[in-house]
Structures are given as C-alpha cells and as structure tokens.
Amino acid sequence: MIYLDNSATTPVYPEVLKMLTDVTEQCYGNPSSLHHLGVKAERLVEQARKVVAEALDSTPQEVLFTSGGTEANNMAIRGIVEQYQGRGQHIITTMVEHPSVFEVFTYLEKKGFRVTYLPVDKVGRIHLHDLKKAMTDETILVSVMHVNNEVGTVQPIEEIGVMLEQYPKALFHVDAVQSYGKIPLSVRKAKIDALSLSAHKLHGPKGIGALYLRKQVTIKPLIIGGGQESGMRSGTQNVPGIAGLAKATILAIEGQARRMNQFQQWKDRFIKEVVDKLDHVMVNGDQTPVGGAPYIINLSFPGMKSEVLVHALEQEHVLVSSKSACSSKNEKSSRVLSAMGLSNEAATSSIRVSMGYQTEEQDIMDCAYALARVVPNLQQVMKVRRK
Ligand SMILES: Cc1ncc(COP(=O)(O)O)c(C=O)c1O
Known part of the structure; x- marks a missing residue:
C-alpha cells in the first residue's frame, strides 16, 4: 500500500x-x-x-x-x-x-x-x-x-x-x-x-x-x-x-531543508509524468518552490468525480484524498477551489496527493503511473455510459 x-x-x-x-x-x-x-x-x-x-x-x-x-x-x-x-x-x-x-x-x-x-x-x-x-x-x-x-x-x-x-x-x-x-x-x-x-x-x-x-x-x-x-x-x-x-x-x-528539496523534485517529476500521459488534467495551486508547499499536489480531472478517482486509485493500492479529510464526505464542491475560480466541474473532480517523511520517490511515481492507468479506463467507461 x-x-x-x-x-x-x-x-x-x-x-x-x-x-x-x-x-x-x-x-x-x-x-x-x-x-x-x-x-x-x-x-x-x-x-x-x-x-x-x-x-x-x-x-x-x-x-x-x-x-x-x-x-x-x-x-x-x-x-x-x-x-x-x-x-x-x-x-x-x-x-x-x-x-x-x-x-x-x-x-x-x-x-x-x-x-x-x-x-x-x-x-x-x-x-x-x-x-x-x-x-x-x-x-x-x-x-x-x-x-x-x-x-x-x-x-x-x-x-x-x-x-x-x-x-x-x-x-x-x-x-x-x-x-x-x-x-x-x-x-x-x-x-x-x-x-x-x-x-x-x-x-x-x-x-x-x-x-x-x-x-x-x-x-x-x-x-x-x-x-x-x-x-x-x-x-x-x-x-x-x-x-x-x-x-x-x-x-x-532535522533535515527539514533536505526533505523539502527532495519533495519539490519529486513533485515536479510527478506533475510532468501526469501531464505528459493524460489529457485535460489541471494542476491546481502555486507550483513554484516558494509559492506552494512541496509536499502537497492538487489535480483536477474535469468530467470525473473525485470520489470515483479516490476509490479507483485505492484499487491500485494508492491512498490519496478528495478535498480535505474533514470535508471529503461532504458532497459539495471544494470551497477552496471554487474561491480560486475553478468551474464546478473542476472543483468536484480534484484529488490531493500529499507526501510525508516516510514517502519515497518510487511511491509518488507509482501514484503517477496508477493515475495514467486508471483515468483513461474511467474516461472510457463514462463514454460508454453516455452513449
Ligand atoms: C489547515 C488546517 N487547520 C486545522 C486543522 C485541524 O487540525 P486537527 O486535526 O489537529 O484538529 C487541519 C486538519 O486537517 C488543517 O489542515
């Protein structure tokens, strides 16, 4: 896991x-x-x-x-x-x-x-x-x-x-x-x-x-x-x-600066992988090293539902969250993303990937690979359902 x-x-x-x-x-x-x-x-x-x-x-x-x-x-x-x-x-x-x-x-x-x-x-x-x-x-x-x-x-x-x-x-x-x-x-x-x-x-x-x-x-x-x-x-x-x-x-x-540098490098690699592999993905928040915490990544996949993505990733043994934990069981779109001007579609399709001191580079890259598998499958299912 x-x-x-x-x-x-x-x-x-x-x-x-x-x-x-x-x-x-x-x-x-x-x-x-x-x-x-x-x-x-x-x-x-x-x-x-x-x-x-x-x-x-x-x-x-x-x-x-x-x-x-x-x-x-x-x-x-x-x-x-x-x-x-x-x-x-x-x-x-x-x-x-x-x-x-x-x-x-x-x-x-x-x-x-x-x-x-x-x-x-x-x-x-x-x-x-x-x-x-x-x-x-x-x-x-x-x-x-x-x-x-x-x-x-x-x-x-x-x-x-x-x-x-x-x-x-x-x-x-x-x-x-x-x-x-x-x-x-x-x-x-x-x-x-x-x-x-x-x-x-x-x-x-x-x-x-x-x-x-x-x-x-x-x-x-x-x-x-x-x-x-x-x-x-x-x-x-x-x-x-x-x-x-x-x-x-x-x-x-102890080693705070070293860890933060590491997180920033992994975050950059993760985002590059996801953006290269998937269409219509939005990266939310400030990606600059001083403007955004290097250990938090927020992505939207307009057209999908955050909950569906979270559960699909769990099937791949990757645990992330939709919005913040305190409000993730609440159906409404994210107040934070809406305040940032995101559409309702983007604000209800976001997931948060957040790293801790036990996280390794392979974990975060495995999450990117899992997203690259899961998202096209879900998009396919949605297309069939719409027909
Ligand atoms: C920004 C922020 N403030 C406050 C809290 C609440 O902290 P606690 O869970 O210790 O009550 C959280 C927890 O998610 C948080 O992220």
Missing part, C-alpha cells in the same frame, strides 16, 4: 511511538501533583514547551498545549474576539481557510460581528491590497492560514504581519497546522500574535496541538477549570502527547 494522504494525517515516527509508550508507562503522574511523579511529568511538559517555543522563535511562556489544531484555532479566534470586542466588531479571514477557522467566523457573523472574507487569486493566494482595503478602525482580528491544506499555497504571512503593525488594534492569528515543522516561520519576524499547530500532521500523535499566544495578548479561555496552561486552557495535560509533539518537532526539523 502507498500512503499519500499525509495532509489528512501521518503515521507516527517509531521514536514518537516509543516516547508515547515510555511516558505513559513511566511518567503517569499528574503535572499538577506535588510529589516526585508529578514533578517528573511537569518537567517533561516544560521541556516540550521549550522545544515548541524554539521551533516557533518564541518563549516557553507563550506556548499553550491544546487537543489539536481545531481547538487551537477556536481558542485563538473566539478567545481574542470575546476579549477585545469592546475595541471593535470587525474581523477578517480568507475564503480558503480550514473549516476550524472558517466555521468559527461564520458562527461569529451570526452572533453579529462584521466579517470580511478575503478573496484569493487563481493559485489561492490573498493580496495585501485587498487586506489593506478591508482594514478599518473597528478591525480587531485578522486570521490567515500559512499553508493551505487542499492546494498547498503559501500565504505571504511575513508581509501581512509587518503591514498589520500599522493597525495596533488588530491582532494577527495564523493557522500553521499544515506548515509547522516543515516550512520555517518565525512568530517574531512575522509579527504574529497567535498561531495554531497540530502534532498529527508531522508524524506526531493525534489529539495534541498547541497555541502560541504572544505575551502581551490575553484571551477569554474556551475551557475553564483547574487553571492549567496559565489559566488559558484548563484540564490535566496530555503528558505523553505533549512529549510526542516535542519529539516529532525535533525529528521534523
């Missing part, structure tokens, strides 16, 4: 699995307990906080552990809006965010906040002049993702952060779930106030993530209780998960 659905989730590194079992077995104390087992657990949590802080170019006090990316996004957006709503009622995001951001904005819109959804160009990128135009004295939050989960397009986060310095009332949140540990991003350089990440996208465990929250920013907590995580996120910490996230971060960052 060839697994190429790493943007949905990744297999854990063996070292992370060992860390999970070791910590679960040997370090089961509650980090809030006063005895030595509690102290040992607390020490592990604090070591992990340091690792994540370093990866983001922040400080350990600014890292709060959560149950994953969805919680971090909800916590940042709802927490900031509730805390600062006295300053203004206008918030900004983009048309291509993950549902864990987008749906929070639609929820807040229903609650009476004025929301601007920034448009994107044909590769899925927002433009600074649109953001500038949308900013008002009432804007309290701007939320823009780093790497898009469906097409891999990279947003100009540093430029946005620097531009937003002119608007001291507006806080800047970044969903970095698809880029953390893969594409470097300094929260200091990019002037970010809040940033979400998740471990299971980088070969860490599921159900653990973090929110970076700049020291000077306060939020209304979503979860109230024992006051863990500086009172911002109550609940006994998931110590094995937190240690696993730190281990995955260290492993992801």
Whole structure:
C-alpha cells in the first residue's frame, strides 16, 4: 500500500511511538501533583514547551498545549474576539481557510460581528491590497492560514504581519497546522500574535496541538477549570502527547531543508509524468518552490468525480484524498477551489496527493503511473455510459 494522504494525517515516527509508550508507562503522574511523579511529568511538559517555543522563535511562556489544531484555532479566534470586542466588531479571514477557522467566523457573523472574507487569486493566494482595503478602525482580528491544506499555497504571512503593525488594534492569528515543522516561520519576524499547530500532521500523535499566544495578548479561555496552561486552557495535560509533539518537532526539523528539496523534485517529476500521459488534467495551486508547499499536489480531472478517482486509485493500492479529510464526505464542491475560480466541474473532480517523511520517490511515481492507468479506463467507461 502507498500512503499519500499525509495532509489528512501521518503515521507516527517509531521514536514518537516509543516516547508515547515510555511516558505513559513511566511518567503517569499528574503535572499538577506535588510529589516526585508529578514533578517528573511537569518537567517533561516544560521541556516540550521549550522545544515548541524554539521551533516557533518564541518563549516557553507563550506556548499553550491544546487537543489539536481545531481547538487551537477556536481558542485563538473566539478567545481574542470575546476579549477585545469592546475595541471593535470587525474581523477578517480568507475564503480558503480550514473549516476550524472558517466555521468559527461564520458562527461569529451570526452572533453579529462584521466579517470580511478575503478573496484569493487563481493559485489561492490573498493580496495585501485587498487586506489593506478591508482594514478599518473597528478591525480587531485578522486570521490567515500559512499553508493551505487542499492546494498547498503559501500565504505571504511575513508581509501581512509587518503591514498589520500599522493597525495596533488588530491582532494577527495564523493557522500553521499544515506548515509547522516543515516550512520555517518565525512568530517574531512575522509579527504574529497567535498561531495554531497540530502534532498529527508531522508524524506526531493525534489529539495534541498547541497555541502560541504572544505575551502581551490575553484571551477569554474556551475551557475553564483547574487553571492549567496559565489559566488559558484548563484540564490535566496530555503528558505523553505533549512529549510526542516535542519529539516529532525535533525529528521534523532535522533535515527539514533536505526533505523539502527532495519533495519539490519529486513533485515536479510527478506533475510532468501526469501531464505528459493524460489529457485535460489541471494542476491546481502555486507550483513554484516558494509559492506552494512541496509536499502537497492538487489535480483536477474535469468530467470525473473525485470520489470515483479516490476509490479507483485505492484499487491500485494508492491512498490519496478528495478535498480535505474533514470535508471529503461532504458532497459539495471544494470551497477552496471554487474561491480560486475553478468551474464546478473542476472543483468536484480534484484529488490531493500529499507526501510525508516516510514517502519515497518510487511511491509518488507509482501514484503517477496508477493515475495514467486508471483515468483513461474511467474516461472510457463514462463514454460508454453516455452513449
Ligand atoms: C489547515 C488546517 N487547520 C486545522 C486543522 C485541524 O487540525 P486537527 O486535526 O489537529 O484538529 C487541519 C486538519 O486537517 C488543517 O489542515
């Protein structure tokens, strides 16, 4: 089996699995307990906080552990809006965010906040002049993702952060779930106030993530209780998960540049093979090395259905996805591809091929060869059916 659905989730590194079992077995104390087992657990949590802080170019006090990316996004957006709503009622995001951001904005819109959804160009990128135009004295939050989960397009986060310095009332949140540990991003350089990440996208465990929250920013907590995580996120910490996230971060960052170069070469070869062998294939998103994540490829085969393609590839033992995993069971066309201006036919016929650190060049090329077998067969079947 060839697994190429790493943007949905990744297999854990063996070292992370060992860390999970070791910590679960040997370090089961509650980090809030006063005895030595509690102290040992607390020490592990604090070591992990340091690792994540370093990866983001922040400080350990600014890292709060959560149950994953969805919680971090909800916590940042709802927490900031509730805390600062006295300053203004206008918030900004983009048309291509993950549902864990987008749906929070639609929820807040229903609650009476004025929301601007920034448009994107044909590769899925927002433009600074649109953001500038949308900013008002009432804007309290701007939320823009780093790497898009469906097409891999990279947003100009540093430029946005620097531009937003002119608007001291507006806080800047970044969903970095698809880029953390893969594409470097300094929260200091990019002037970010809040940033979400998740471990299971980088070969860490599921159900653990973090929110970076700049020291000077306060939020209304979503979860109230024992006051863990500086009172911002109550609940006994998931110590094995937190240690696993730190281990995955260290492993992801080691050799990061080399791996990204490799992915880019394989992506280029894959696209060349598919485009050479198949007619009417569309490659979606930005294919330049800085404009698109090298580990995400999105293709459309107008006239076909994404689901049919995904199942046909599975017959060939290749696992990919249609849209993002969270919405792939939903029949509607991709909101992201529609926002990029793709026709309904193109937006309902896309598949995403995404690489992880276990991927080999042969895997990605085998996927291209499988597509070259499967697509003409399906086209033939469709022709016969139409007659
Ligand atoms: C861009 C993006 N944000 C947020 C999430 C949600 O993260 P989690 O699965 O950890 O809740 C995902 C997961 O697919 C994602 O791709």
